[in-house]
Amino acid sequence: MSDWTCGQCGSREREPGFLEDLGQGAKGYTRWIAGALDRGVFGGARLMGRQRWVVEAWRCRGCGRLDIYAREPA
Template sequence: MNCTQCDGTDLEPGFIEDKGEGSQGYGRWIQGALERGLFGGAKRMGRAVWIIEAFRCTRCSHLELFVRPRD
């Protein structure tokens, strides 16, 4: 993986914390446009869910986000 800003190759791994109620400790990306349910929360039923992984370029500090399927 290379930084899209400076083409650096030393990307430091990290993660985006999700501290919302009922959080599992990681951020998630959900396939499809945001649709809100009856109580204002995002509709997720039947959609693909991917875990967000974040990498910081040690050269320019640009943050790159990637997703992987949920285990």
């Protein structure tokens, strides 16, 4: 990622960060779940047996664009 250039403004400067999740029972960070959303009886997402990935985010210092990646299992 050292060769990164913003596709929006052309800046070569960015900073790492994360997306916060403050929902009830949340771990404080967002995770990406493989597969389409499937809701259970009470409306929540069915997660049993699905792989979860940590969401990594980078913000362009020039225009604020966010690039989001899911590279490591949670």
